[in-house]
Amino acid sequence: MSNHKERYHNFSPGPATLPLEVLEKAQEELPNYQGIGASVMEISHRSDAYEELDHQARTRIKRMLGIGDDYTVLFLQGGASTQFLMAPYNYLEEGKTADYINTGRWSTKAIREAKLFGNVHVPFSSEDSNFSRVPQQDELNFSDDPEYVHFTSNNTVAGTQFPEEPDTGGVPLVCDASSDFLSRPIDIEKYGIIYAGAQKNCGPAGVTIVVIRNDFLEKAKQNGIPTMMSYHTHAEKIFNTPPSFNVYMVNLMMEWMEEKGGVEYFEKYNREKAQTIYDEIDKDDFYRGAVDKDSRSLMNITFRLQNEDLEAKFLEEAEENDLVKLKGHRSVGGIRASLYNACRQESVDALQQFMADFRKNNG
């Protein structure tokens, strides 16, 4: 039908691959959204059609998280990086403290922003080991009375992931879940805020999903904060023009995920995909996992070969086999395979087969 080449096996860390079904539905609906006579990009965000779609997207996210009216879902702009400043802007000031667990590059960036607003206490850092692991519960030294505890549930660059939430003794968690949002069930009651750029697990770049527990929202600053930076502004109503097409894409992605079976389905699926690659890594010493085994991520699998020349050869030959975007982050090197919700087992099997063949030919 077209002269485009086939879609490649896409292991991009983000923006990440989307399901073909979702892209095709968007294509089909693009010029005339649900017969209203215009594209979803061309209609008012105050129109019934948009309000309905916004409501659907929020409701689907709530359903998948298993939450009701005690939480608010927001669609904001500025990426997860803007949440690094928005969270402390709303909850910190001179004399107040928040705890920030430092497990990687993104946590470090969040800490830098929080320090602009108040005190930051770091209960644990794995910086010394190049962020090769997440903490055990008994390694967390929290401060006495923090406003919240911030953590990065999945560390996209290093390839580590918290197997479960840190236990804060009831202090609300604020979580950057950009690279594992809706990839598995979580204990949502523990979270004051969970935020994620959509572009890894949930849709295209350009919209950030922010979920706030309403009793935590009430504690957010009411005064002395710019309107657009205040969670209250966005929780009350759609305040300004939202990234409407991106919200539309998130809604399609949520529909696709619900049809598959929601977060329970994706946990199992993601676990199987990750296991396929970790098993291949662990067969012998040819490949070496880059992080501690009990901190391994189900989303971003990082590994090394014996030397950089061999890694370069691996990447080059992978690309020739349509296995794309496997280069590790420039700060760590090596190989990184990102297996988010929309990455298919078929792609993972192709990667596993390639890894086995590459070992045979170069071992």
Ligand SMILES: *Cc1c(COP(=O)(O)O)cnc(C)c1O
């Ligand atoms: C990708 C990523 C970010 C950055 O998100 P932006 O939307 O580009 O600001 C932040 N945190 C984590 C964990 C990420 O994976």
